[in-house]
Amino acid sequence: MSGALDAERAGRRVEEILDRLAASGDRTACEAADELVRVLMEFYGAGLARTVELLGREPGGPAAGALDALLADDLVASLLVLHGLHPHDAATRIARALEGLPQPVENTGFDPATGELRLRPAASGGCGCGGSRDAVEESARDALACLAPEVTKVVLEDDTAGEPVLLQIGAGPPETTGAGGRPPARTTR
Incomplete structure (x- = not known):
């Protein structure tokens, strides 16, 4: 899952940079940085969408194996989820x-x-x-x-539900049961 960790680190890094810009108090720079991130996300998202589309054109064909390999990769899969493109x-x-x-x-x-x-x-x-x-x-x-x-x-x-049932072990042979599963009544003479 090293790819996914790299994506998380990159996301945190972007947030840190945007936070630093916000702390500077320069509203114009903050708005420009937000717009830049948005435009880059749209650009890379469109490229990923096109890639998935091209790979999915021939179901069962050689490209299907490539798409499966991409979906099995944590970094690529997380990017597809981020952009709403994951097919699953x-x-x-x-x-x-x-x-x-x-x-x-x-x-x-x-x-x-x-x-x-x-x-x-x-x-x-x-x-x-x-x-x-x-x-x-x-x-x-x-x-x-x-x-x-x-x-x-x-x-x-x-x-x-997964706990083992406690099994009772008696010292002698089981008694014969009477009606209703109870031991038979003892009589005295």
Whole structure:
């Protein structure tokens, strides 16, 4: 995910520069810088849109493999999302982002109206040491930031369904049960 980290760093750098200009108090320079960023975003967005269009002309053809390779690249995928050009829907992009987490999680629901994504730790055959709750939530937020920016809140639910059932072991053979599953009544003589 080094490409996505580079995109995040570049975004932060642009924000820092714009903040420095705003702090200078030169309103004309701030407006010019905002306009420059907007024009460059439109220019690069149009180029990316044209690239996706050209690669998608022959479904199943050689270019389809190139488009798949671009969509698999975190940097390119995040740029396509940023410009509204990513061909996959939010559910598909969320699933892809969650695939790379260090601890497997299950998506238990996404509410597009609130931006909330609910996750639950997935059952795994590992040692059960998947990291703290906060670490899992943070890694999920980081993974979703570039591929699914519509997710604005991640909630990690408790994993009560995956707990093992306590098995009771008795000291002797099981008793025969009577009506209703109860042990038979004892009679005294």
